[in-house]
Amino acid sequence: MNETRRITSHDVANLAGVSQATVSRAFMPEGRISAKTKQRVIDAADKLGYQPNVIARSLAKSKSNLIGVLMANWNNPRLTETLQGFSSAFKQSGYKVILQSVGDGDTVDDALRDFLQYQVDGIIVISAVPGPVISAACMQKKIPIVVVNRFARGLNACSVTLDGAQAGRAIAGDLLERGYRRFALLRGSPDIQVITDLFYAFSNTVSDKGLGGQINEITNISGYGDGRKTIVDLVQKGQAPDAVVCSSDFTAFGVQAGARYDLDIAVPEDLGIVGIGDSPFSWWPEHDLTTLHFPVDEMVRSTADALLARIQEPELEPQAIGLESRLVVRGTTRKTE
Amino acid sequence: MNETRRITSHDVANLAGVSQATVSRAFMPEGRISAKTKQRVIDAADKLGYQPNVIARSLAKSKSNLIGVLMANWNNPRLTETLQGFSSAFKQSGYKVILQSVGDGDTVDDALRDFLQYQVDGIIVISAVPGPVISAACMQKKIPIVVVNRFARGLNACSVTLDGAQAGRAIAGDLLERGYRRFALLRGSPDIQVITDLFYAFSNTVSDKGLGGQINEITNISGYGDGRKTIVDLVQKGQAPDAVVCSSDFTAFGVQAGARYDLDIAVPEDLGIVGIGDSPFSWWPEHDLTTLHFPVDEMVRSTADALLARIQEPELEPQAIGLESRLVVRGTTRKTE
DNA sequence: CTGAAAGCGCTAACAG
């Protein structure tokens, strides 16, 4: 058996007849080295199949080029786009993504601690908010955090979310214009600030217009099954809305199914349905859902920009970015009169 | 400003009045150390907020506890389950996942080279196959690779895929029994071995039964739009099948849409539709799709097991695991007579 | 059980 010791820069140095440091320089972008020796080193390197050891480099430079991404909600319909977006955005800047999911008994903060131990250069937390102690620890180590889809209230972390107020106004304005008046607002957990903002702005817009709209907000409704059940319940209790706004497309699909298969209510004539997210299949004619377009690309770019900027310049002020969204009008809301 | 030097095991050692090596032992599972001093060290450590530096540990132990996951196809409908599965499966074994996606100009092999530089302990390649040189390099460094959804023909790597032959037989048997005879088989790229196997077994089963079935295989059809267009084309060209098998659920949804919205063909009476994957919404009544259930959980488990086993014991033979699947019969195929 | 010392493989002054 060939005793396979890992080949290091020393081996390359020997073969090339230079010092180990020279090998190092040959592999550094701004290594001051003559083109000729550099070539000799490179040749020797790939004759041996040498690959620089990034772990050792990280230790020496105190920079890992790792970004920790923590995913707390795997039910997001735009999830794959998000992950793919981050992975390629950071690849372009020379970073690698290390991915953790929260669940299985351990918490957001545990996961973040793991990231710290791996000396990540920055952290992205998606759909969760870090605890105060751990984020203080990050701040003290100058490791920037960007929170996505949640607010990082007073945490010295950036956050990137929908602009809930703008979205709420947009949806309410549009629905009112189409003649809807009795609204049901369906959401999951009641403590997601963005949705709170959105519903709040929605309500305000409705009252401001003075058209006599009424609003019924229902919490802890999430996913297809919940949506379907909820619309049936409402109708049976005599609280039938004429429009439903759902905090997620999946819930909206469920409402649509309830109307179509359980209740035989005409959509959009007797019931308008609006989702949030614009999931990749909301345009399919089976659904043809009017939904708020969540600008994933822009979100990824803002997040990456904010994080990278703070990796280079840790003293930058934290920033709360609100993404503007627009309503994509499809077949689940009526034509404007 | 507080000059924030990172706190290391030395700092803890000083505070605890022990040597740095002792601190190290206190944080190692099998560190030979007395309970008393260990406690003193732990106390000192979290008084300082000390977190062991995993990068340094990796360098010292030549073991990174990193698993590289390379994702080559982001259109897989079971993608989130897959990613979540791996991330939590490996977390349980003390590994972290470092995620890359191929695309944006660089290749599978580039990505794998990056993984090698990060000294990953093992690699998972999803929906792509590594080149021969890079996988030779991995083998020589004793870094195991498991290929998922593709065969690793002669690469000294494990592979985990559907058992195409079994799946093909199952689908064909079921469709024949339901009286379908004129089959269209829709697939994307023609060089995915699993689908080739599947369609081959499908064809064989059809001929073996001697019921006079005929088969039309069409390649480069992938996704909703393609599926929809394809069924319309077939009908217009007078080649209407009475059953369509699609290599992905999304294509099947498209076929269904074509039948429903463009052609007004009765499904399942005049057209049977079968997908592959069993995506999370194939059971929704809008689709109610008969589809081959892809056992994601089992796939994740097999993959993780195979990889972890080879991390511990690099000399294990490569293994090709074929996952058994079953057809989930829903509304897009007729009742058996 | 604990301390001293030699690495792990690379980067970064500092001379020459």
Place this chain on the structure above:
DNA sequence: CTGTTAGCGCTTTCAG
């Protein structure tokens, strides 16, 4: 431009 020499922070013999 290149070699020498210290580290980066931790693990691991090897003595004691």
